[in-house]
Amino acid sequence: MSSQRRSSEAPRGFTIVGGGLGGALMAITLGRDGYDVDLYERRGDPRSGKVDAGRSINLAISVRGIEALRGVGLAEEVLKRAVAMRGRMIHGVSGDVVYQPYGVHPDQAINSVSRKDLNVTLIEAARAMPNVRVHFDHKCVGVDLETGRARFHRGTDGESVETAPGVVIGSDGAFSAVRAAMQRLDRFDYSQSYLAHGYKELSIPPGADGRHRIERNALHIWPRKSFMMIALPNIDGSFTCTLFWAHEGENSAAAVRTDDEVRRFFDRVFPDAVPLMPTLTEDFRNNPNPSLVTIRCRPWHYRDKVVLLGDAAHAVVPFYGQGANCAFEDCPALRDCLRGSPKDLGVAFAEYERRRKRHADALADLAIGNFLEMRDKTGSRVFLMKKKGEKLLHRLLGDAYLPLYSMVSFSTIAYADAVERARRQNRRLGAAAAAVVLLLIVLLLAAA
Numbered sequence: 001m002s003s004q005r006r007s008s009e010a011p012r013g014f015t016i017v018g019g020g021l022g023g024a025l026m027a028i029t030l031g032r033d034g035y036d037v038d039l040y041e042r043r044g045d046p047r048s049g050k051v052d053a054g055r056s057i058n059l060a061i062s063v064r065g066i067e068a069l070r071g072v073g074l075a076e077e078v079l080k081r082a083v084a085m086r087g088r089m090i091h092g093v094s095g096d097v098v099y100q101p102y103g104v105h106p107d108q109a110i111n112s113v114s115r116k117d118l119n120v121t122l123i124e125a126a127r128a129m130p131n132v133r134v135h136f137d138h139k140c141v142g143v144d145l146e147t148g149r150a151r152f153h154r155g156t157d158g159e160s161v162e163t164a165p166g167v168v169i170g171s172d173g174a175f176s177a178v179r180a181a182m183q184r185l186d187r188f189d190y191s192q193s194y195l196a197h198g199y200k201e202l203s204i205p206p207g208a209d210g211r212h213r214i215e216r217n218a219l220h221i222w223p224r225k226s227f228m229m230i231a232l233p234n235i236d237g238s239f240t241c242t243l244f245w246a247h248e249g250e251n252s253a254a255a256v257r258t259d260d261e262v263r264r265f266f267d268r269v270f271p272d273a274v275p276l277m278p279t280l281t282e283d284f285r286n287n288p289n290p291s292l293v294t295i296r297c298r299p300w301h302y303r304d305k306v307v308l309l310g311d312a313a314h315a316v317v318p319f320y321g322q323g324a325n326c327a328f329e330d331c332p333a334l335r336d337c338l339r340g341s342p343k344d345l346g347v348a349f350a351e352y353e354r355r356r357k358r359h360a361d362a363l364a365d366l367a368i369g370n371f372l373e374m375r376d377k378t379g380s381r382v383f384l385m386k387k388k389g390e391k392l393l394h395r396l397l398g399d400a401y402l403p404l405y406s407m408v409s410f411s412t413i414a415y416a417d418a419v420e421r422a423r424r425q426n427r428r429l430g431a432a433a434a435a436v437v438l439l440l441i442v443l444l445l446a447a448a
C-alpha cells in the first residue's frame with residue numbers, strides 16, 4: 001500500500017499526507033521522477049463537487065506558481081481557466097474608482113483561478129500516472145518519525161490504516177498532523193501568530209447577460225483603513241468577494257451580526273458594491289469567519305524520514321496572494337534536492353530547507369506588510385504617486401530598478417532576495433537623491 005525504503009539505496013516511493021495544492025503537485029513531480037507515490041487526503045474526492053466552506057474559493061496564481069505548473073506540463077491547462085488581473089481597481093467610499101496597473105508591461109498579470117478546479121486538475125494529473133495512487137477520505141492521525149509510518153482514519157468506514165515504513169512528506173496544511181508529530185521533538189521551533197482580522201467570503205453574481213458586472217481583468221479593492229473588501233473574478237462571470245475585518249471592536253464581525261446590521265454596514269462603507277450583491281445577507285449568514293494565521297517552524301524535516309512542504313512548513317496570511325505560489329515553488333525545489341542526493345534523503349531534506357526556509361520567512365513578513373498597504377494605503381494619492389514613481393524608475397533604469405511587487409509577483413526571484421534587492425535599490429535612490437540635493441545646495445551657495 002505504501003512506500004518502501006530499501007536501506008542504502010534510493011527510496012522507491014513516498015507517502016504524501018495532504019492532497020491540497022502543494023501535495024498534489026508534489027505527487028505529480030515525484031511521479032514524473034519515477035517514484036511510487038501514495039497520496040492521502042482527509043477530504044473526499046474534490047471532483048465530487050463539494051467545496052469546504054471557509055477556504056478561499058479562488059486564488060491568484062502568479063509567475064512562480066505558473067512556472068512550477070509548467071514544469072509538470074499543466075500551466076496552459078490552468079491558464080485556460082484563469083482570469084487575468086492586470087491591475088487593482090480601487091473603490092472609494094463615494095463610489096469613485098481608480099485603476100492602478102500592476103506591472104509596467106500590459107501583459108503582466110496575476111491570474112484568478114478556482115481553487116477547486118486547480119486542485120481537480122492536479123489530482124487528475126496525479127491519478128493518470130500509473131505509479132501514483134490517491135487515497136481520499138484518509139485523515140492522518142499520527143506519524144512514527146523513526147520509521148516513517150503514517151496512521152490514518154479512513155472516513156468511509158472509520159477503519160484505522162497504517163502505511164509500511166517509508167518516507168513521509170507532510171503537505172497537510174497549516175494545522176498539519178505530520179508537523180504535530182515533529183512538534184513533540186526536542187528543539188523543534190514553532191510559532192503561530194494570528195491576525196486580529198478574519199475573513200468572510202461573499203459574492204457578486206454575473207449580470208443578466210452572464211458577464212462580469214464590474215471590470216473583469218482587475219482585482220477590486222475597497223480599502224477602508226482598519227478593514228477592506230477585495231473581489232477576484234471567476235470565469236463564470238461572478239466575483240468572489242472577501243471582507244477582511246477584525247474579529248472584535250468597531251466595524252468588526254462582533255459588531256455586525258444581524259441582517260439589518262449587515263445592510264447598514266455595507267450601505268455605509270461599500271455603497272457601490274451593495275447593488276451588485278443580491279445575496280449579501282444570505283452569504284453573510286451562511287459563510288464562516290475564519291482566522292488568518294502565520295506559522296513558522298524549524299526544522300522542516302526529521303532525518304531521512306519526514307519532510308514538510310507548503311503551509312505545513314510555512315503558512316502565511318493571504319495578502320500577497322503567494323501562499324499557494326510558494327507551496328508550488330517548494331515542489332521543484334524539493335525535487336531538485338532529491339535529484340542531488342537521491343540516496344541520502346537526510347542531506348536532500350536539509351538542503352531543501354536551507355534553500356527555502358529564509359524565503360518562506362521573508363514571504364511571511366511581506367504578506368503582513370501588504371495587508372497594511374492594501375487596506376490603509378491603496379486608496380491614498382501618495383500611494384498612487386509612489387507606484388507611478390516606481391514604474392517610471394523601472395522604465396528609465398530597466399532591470400536596475402524593479403519594484404518589489406513586480407519582483408514578487410512577476411518574477412521568480414526568491415522572496416528574501418527580492419526584499420534585499422528592493423532595500424538596496426531604495427538605499428541607492430536615497431543616496432542619489434541626497435547627492436542631488438547636496439549638489440543643488442552647493443550650486444545655490446556658489447551662485448549667492
Ligand SMILES: Cc1cc2nc3c(=O)[nH]c(=O)nc-3n(C[C@H](O)[C@H](O)[C@H](O)COP(=O)(O)OP(=O)(O)OC[C@H]3O[C@@H](n4cnc5c(N)ncnc54)[C@H](O)[C@@H]3O)c2cc1C
Nearest residue numbers: 018020021022042060140172173310311321322323324325
Ligand atoms: C482566504 C485565503 C486566500 C488565499 N489566497 C491566495 C492567493 O490568492 N494566492 C495564493 O498563492 N495563495 C493564497 N492563499 C494561500 C493558499 O491557500 C495556501 O498557501 C495553499 O493552499 C497551501 O497549499 P498546501 O497544499 O500547503 O495546503 P492546503 O491547500 O491547505 O492543503 C492541505 C491539504 O491537506 C489536507 N489535510 C489536512 N489535514 C490532513 C490530515 N490530517 N490528513 C490528511 N489530509 C489532511 C487538507 O484537506 C488539504 O487538502 C489564500 C489563503 C486563504 C486562507
